[in-house]
Amino acid sequence: MSGIPSVDLRDFISGDEVRKQKFVREIGRAFEEIGFVALSGHFLSDELVEELYAEVKAFFELPQETKDSYEIPGIGGQRGYTSFGKEHAKGRKEGDLKEFWHFGQYVEDNPELEAEYPANVLVEELPRFNEVGKETYKMLEKTAQYVLRALALHLDLEEQYFDEFIKNGNSILRPIHYPPITEEPKNAVRAAAHGDINLITLLMGAHGKGLQVQNHEGQWIDAIAKPDQLMINVGDMLSRLTNNKLKSTIHQVVNPPRELWGTSRYSIPFFMHPISEMPLNCLENCIDQEHPKGFEDATAGEYLNERLIELGLIKK
Structure with missing residues (x-):
């Protein structure tokens, strides 16, 4: 396998305290060591995975003109289609060799948030x-909720600490298509570091x-999951919140x-975002003499806006 640790969520939700603590320990260690x-x-x-891939492939096989009609101006690509080469990594000029779609939150019982988020595109x-x-x-949001509950316990927080911040959070499901490469890419990869x-x-x-x-030694290692596994990683918001105790890994x-x-490549990440008001101020129990506070206070909304500007998805 790929040197990425494996964990089983069934341990956490088994009702067996020993198995639950085993999961908390394993995922906590993995997220501290490699993220x-x-x-x-x-x-x-x-069945759901199979059907999703069939629908996603059918969408990306639509004529370009049809796909372009689902690219919504003025919302930073938060919903609908984003065409090939539009997004680039922080600090790079070359666009990534991909096109993608965004599904966003299905808000429940919160008209204000419903008005704040762009509508999903049909x-x-x-x-x-x-x-x-x-x-x-x-289903991915539900999975993420349990993972965050385990991480809350690892961080000596109350188990439901994250629940209020992720309910109706600004999360994104992004089906990505990396099309066949037809000519030598000029300094571009499918998704830059x-x-x-x-x-x-x-x-x-x-x-x-x-x-x-x-990894922390600067070496690149392949991350390959088994067919029934999801690959899960720490993002920068969680890294900030935990004063880099949990590592957001590059x-x-x-390119193949x-x-x-x-050949085409498809991958479908779910980016778990909290509501904009969530404070990302470093947790007190992650700050000590050896680990002084490393980040300025900010809300999730402020930080997201700053990063979308860096990625070229919204203008200042």
Whole structure:
């Protein structure tokens, strides 16, 4: 395997205190040491995953003109379609070799937040696309909630600490298509080295080579999940909150060997974001003499806006 630790969420929700503590210990250690785990026992069924991939492939196979009609100006790509090469990593000019779609939050019981978030975009050509996307979003959000509960216990917080901040949070489900590479890329890769902005990311589709993680020695290691696993990593928001106790690890998606240039790659990350008001001020119990406070106070909304400007998705 890839040197990424594996954990099983069924241990945490088993009702057995010994298994629950084992999961907390394992995921806590993994997120302190490398910031990535491969997770089994999540809430996605095989049938749902299969149907989602079928819908996503059908969307990206639509004519370019049709896809372009779902690119919504003025919202920083938060919903709908983002065309090939639009997004780049922080500090890079070259656009990543990908196109993608965004499903956003399905707000419950909060008209103010519903007005704040852009509406999800309906794809008329594919009657099941939005329904399958919504079901996947809900199952990944549920999985992420339990992972964050385990991390709260690892951080000596109350188990439900994150629940109020992630309910109706600004989370994003992003089906990505990396099209076949038709000519020598000029200093561009499928996804340049970056850290994620959010609390945690749950990634579907890390089953072949491509995703690489940078360990603390600066070496790139392949992150390959088993077919039934999600790859989960710490984002910059959680790293800030924990004063870098939990590591937001730099990762990238490299171009395949030349003989595989003619193939597409699909991956589907779920970026777990809190509500904008969540304070990301470093937790007091993560600050001590050896680990002085390393980040300015900020809310999740302020930090997100700053990062979207850096990524070129919104203008100052």
